[in-house]
Amino acid sequence: MSAGLELAGVGKTFPGGARVLEGIDLSVAPGEFVCVAGASGSGKSTLLNLVAGLLEPTGGTVTWDGRPVTGPGPDRGLVCQTGELFPWRTVAANVAFGLELLRISRAERARRVRWYLEEVGLTAYADALPGSLSGGQRQRVAIARALACEPHVLLLDEPFGALDVQTKEDMQIFLRQVWRDTGTTVVMVTHDVEEAVFLAGRVVVLASDPGRVAADLPVDLPAERDLAVRRTPEFLALRTEVEDLVRLHHTAHTARRPG
Numbered sequence: 552m553s554a555g556l557e558l559a560g561v562g563k564t565f566p567g568g569a570r571v572l573e574g575i576d577l578s579v580a581p582g583e584f585v586c587v588a589g590a591s592g593s594g595k596s597t598l599l600n601l602v603a604g605l606l607e608p609t610g611g612t613v614t615w616d617g618r619p620v621t622g623p624g625p626d627r628g629l630v631c632q633t634g635e636l637f638p639w640r641t642v643a644a645n646v647a648f649g650l651e652l653l654r655i656s657r658a659e660r661a662r663r664v665r666w667y668l669e670e671v672g673l674t675a676y677a678d679a680l681p682g683s684l685s686g687g688q689r690q691r692v693a694i695a696r697a698l699a700c701e702p703h704v705l706l707l708d709e710p711f712g713a714l715d716v717q718t719k720e721d722m723q724i725f726l727r728q729v730w731r732d733t734g735t736t737v738v739m740v741t742h743d744v745e746e747a748v749f750l751a752g753r754v755v756v757l758a759s760d761p762g763r764v765a766a767d768l769p770v771d772l773p774a775e776r777d778l779a780v781r782r783t784p785e786f787l788a789l790r791t792e793v794e795d796l797v798r799l800h801h802t803a804h805t806a807r808r809p810g
């Protein structure tokens with residue numbers, strides 16, 4: 552049995568007939584950082600929800616460490632596109648939420664909440680309510696909440712989509728650091744190609760209607776990356792290649808519409 556994540560011939564057709572994904576084959580090895588890029592509506596969130604176990608495939612199989620995914624589990628932590636927090640819980644209590652569900656002891660809960668709030672730089676906000684935080688801070692709490700359960704794979708759905716450029720860059724640096732510190736497998740959805748190439752070791756491009764894997768490209772950049780890497784010829788070449796692929800598979804989709 553293969554370790555990590557394995558999608559074999561995965562399809563998803565919603566009740567009512569919307570055929571959103573078809574024939575998705577994708578393997579992610581433990582410790583990999585994979586970004587999934589693709590046009591809006593190509594099925595990126597649907598794909599992530601299938602891996603999280605929030606949706607069931609209508610074709611093919613999703614397995615994690617050789618076992619079929621049948622529902623959500625603590626081995627897979629999802630940070631969804633809207634990054635919802637519980638508004639009535641303090642930041643610390645938000646981070647503790649999954650740990651309570653897992654019946655982790657009070658002492659261990661306190662230790663992990665401290666550790667992960669420190670990791671996301673929000674120790675000073677432990678007792679604050681989400682309503683008093685900025686968007687970037689809230690997103691960091693959502694990531695800390697997912698990390699606190701120490702999942703084997705972290706599933707991120709456009710976690711930085713709503714942030715300004717500066718905050719987004721801080722978060723990208725932070726996320727790569729967390730990934731390198733913890734060795735967690737990361738599957739992240741983004742439509743920002745520069746972000747995908749900067750963060751990932753591999754970029755998967757989805758084509759639309761139905762969503763399928765159009766390309767799967769290794770990112771041959773140094774493991775030790777800072778933002779300056781984005782100006783190197785290697786980076787720019789790969790970024791252009793991925794942007795062209797996203798555009799190609801988007802245009803092909805609109806051009807096929809009867810008119």
Ligand SMILES: Nc1ncnc2c1ncn2[C@@H]1O[C@H](COP(=O)(O)OP(=O)(O)OP(=O)(O)O)[C@@H](O)[C@H]1O
Nearest residue numbers: 565569571589590591592593594595596597598742
């Ligand atoms: N529960 C559902 N029932 C029916 N259709 C759905 C459902 N969820 C998603 N879809 C459809 O599936 C397609 C893909 O949606 P999805 O949210 O996966 O796209 P996406 O790639 O994440 O887009 P975006 O970049 O805008 O977030 C869309 O056409 C959407 O309308």
Ligand SMILES: [Mg+2]
Nearest residue numbers: 595596597632
């Ligand atoms: Mg989406």
